Structure formats: structure tokens, C-alpha cells
Amino acid sequence: MKISLSVNGTRREIESPPLARLLDALRHQLGLTGTKEGCAEGECGACTVLLDGEPVNACLVAVGQCEGREITTVEGLGAAEHLSPLQRCFVDHGGAQCGICTPGVLISAEHLLRRDPDPSEAAIREALAGNLCRCTGYQRIVESVRIAAVLRREAADASQGVKGAS
């Protein structure tokens, strides 16, 4: 079956059985290996991507359900040579260690910060509750998201200032 979907803002077409996992289509057909496979049964969150702006476990989504829809993977947040402020905070503040959970955590955090630019620690922990990490003890992840939220608010304020001055 031919399936057309938008991935990180680019229209892509793949040939796939409709019940194949979105996770496999992303990693093996589209070469987007940033999205990780952990448990393969919807428990760990390593495979989290945004589907029409909402977080889903790509190991549980059939690619046939994605026809005409918008997918955002960790590659859509920034590139290695141009990390987003959120990604940079994880590097700078120890939010990423082995990195297996990191793409899914970043996607969940991005979803949170789009909805809530100034989240409490409890809100950050709740937003990331579906993303398991065996390395960090979570505190550094929470701190990375909190600092990223501050930087994003400062950038938004600065850009409002520039617009206001022009």
C-alpha cells in the first residue's frame, strides 16, 4: 500500500503494509533513526513522536493510520550542527546520558513547552511520566526542561521586543 505522510514538514511517500509499525517506517524506510526502540510494547516511551502534534508511541501506531498526517520526530526539533535550545539544555545540563530515552523525552518535553511555556516541576514530571530513563534519576532531565523553558521564554520576549520596536 502506498502511504503519504508529512514527516518533519516534508511530504514523504512510502510503500508499506498498512499494519507495519510507524516506528519501523521511520527508522528503516525513512532513515530517521533518532527515534529509538526500547520495550516495543508501549511502556518505555523511547519511540515517542508527535502525530498531528500529540505524543504517541510509534511502536504501537500502524503506519496505515498515518496517511495524510503530520509526524514530528526528534530530527524535526533540530540538527546535530544546530541543536534547538531544548536539545542544547539536555547536553549542557546532563539530561542525556546513554541517550536511549532522550529522543522520546525531548519529544514529550517539546509537546509540554508548546502548551505550557512556564511549567512547574510537577507539570514537567507529569509530562514525562511515560518516558522511562535508567541513567539520570530524572532530576537532570527535569532541570534541563526547566532551563529550556526559561530560555524559550526569554527568546520569545526578545522577539516580541524586536517586533515591537520595528
Ligand code: FES
Ligand atoms: S519502544 Fe515504544 S514505548 Fe517502548
Ligand code: FES
Ligand atoms: S539517558 Fe540512558 S536511559 Fe535515559
